[in-house]
Amino acid sequence: MTETVLYEVTESLATVTLNRPEAMNALNHETKEALRDRLAEAAADSRVRAVLLAANGRAFCVGQDLREHAAALEGDGDPLATVRAHYSPIARTLSEMRKPVVAAVNGVAAGAGFGFALAADYRVVARGASFHTAFAGIGLAADSGLSWTLPRTVGRARAAELLLFPRAVEAAEAEQLGLAQRVVPDEELAASARAVAVELSRGPTLAYAALRDALDFATEHGLAASLEKEAELQSALGATRDHRGAVAAFLAKRRPDFDGA
Ligand code: T3D
Numbered sequence: 663m664t665e666t667v668l669y670e671v672t673e674s675l676a677t678v679t680l681n682r683p684e685a686m687n688a689l690n691h692e693t694k695e696a697l698r699d700r701l702a703e704a705a706a707d708s709r710v711r712a713v714l715l716a717a718n719g720r721a722f723c724v725g726q727d728l729r730e731h732a733a734a735l736e737g738d739g740d741p742l743a744t745v746r747a748h749y750s751p752i753a754r755t756l757s758e759m760r761k762p763v764v765a766a767v768n769g770v771a772a773g774a775g776f777g778f779a780l781a782a783d784y785r786v787v788a789r790g791a792s793f794h795t796a797f798a799g800i801g802l803a804a805d806s807g808l809s810w811t812l813p814r815t816v817g818r819a820r821a822a823e824l825l826l827f828p829r830a831v832e833a834a835e836a837e838q839l840g841l842a843q844r845v846v847p848d849e850e851l852a853a854s855a856r857a858v859a860v861e862l863s864r865g866p867t868l869a870y871a872a873l874r875d876a877l878d879f880a881t882e883h884g885l886a887a888s889l890e891k892e893a894e895l896q897s898a899l900g901a902t903r904d905h906r907g908a909v910a911a912f913l914a915k916r917r918p919d920f921d922g923a
Pocket of ligand 1: 685686688724725726727728729731741742744745749772773774775794796797799800802805
């Protein structure tokens with residue numbers, strides 16, 4: 663049987679690939695379980711220093727598999743229990759792992775698929791791809807962290823517009839809004855996204871984790887507290903091999919070699 667999520671570790675990069683191309687990578691139970699577990703594996707593996715989230719086929723991910731969801735609506739129990747069981751843990755792992763995450767957005771990213779892409783640190787987006795909140799179109803609000811990440815990325819007013827009036831946000835607009843950090847021709851997506859992820863996988867992993875912390879902290883706190891957080895994080899990084907080695911490399915006019923420690 664074909665695996666719905668592929669997982670590969672090459673050197674210090676883990677690549678997690680959604681692999682239900684015939685279903686536009688809609689998230690059925692099996693795919694959600696596999697995605698949640700593979701991402702947790704990448705987060706816990708100390709050899710892995712960056713994660714690339716990619717997808718096979720013409721879509722990135724169209725969110726919940728609505729055929730499966732329709733069946734769940736007819737059954738007993740809470741048909742939305744999957745939000746706590748799958749969507750929230752996946753969004754948290756993507757957002758909180760101690761290493762950077764790159765999303766290669768090859769096609770439409772809708773609903774939870776949009777949420778997962780936005781939980782990444784860096785989105786490389788194919789010119790033919792798009793983002794679609796989708797939720798209100800089926801009478802839902804938001805999950806997979808979208809109510810948290812979207813206003814932080816595009817501002818509250820634009821987030822409200824995109825959530826209240828779901829529509830396809832094409833790549834060019836996504837770049838203007840900050841949803842896409844890099845837009846590339848469709849045929850260059852795989853190589854471009856991989857190059858970004860490989861570069862991050864060879865970088866100062868602890869500094870990247872601290873940057874995640876600092877950015878998240880600063881969105882919730884004032885200047886004084888954020889300055890204190892910066893000082894705390896910089897002090898901790900001062901003791902790392904990567905920092906000391908990079909300073910020595912700079913003075914010796916060499917390129918630094920980071921090993922993530
Ligand atoms: O359990 C819970 O529900 C809670 C969790 C929620 C998390 C979520 O993600 S909720 C949001 C679910 N997703 C959606 O509502 C998106 C639904 N899809 C669309 O709005 C559109 O398909 C797209 C905007 C994503 C893409 O449009 P387009 O024109 O490129 O494609 P299409 O023609 O609409 O769809 C192509 C096929 O994919 C079609 O099937 P068919 O007619 O060829 O047999 C369509 O039904 C199918 N498809 C698209 N999205 C889904 C789907 N099948 C199942 N589930 C889907 N989400």
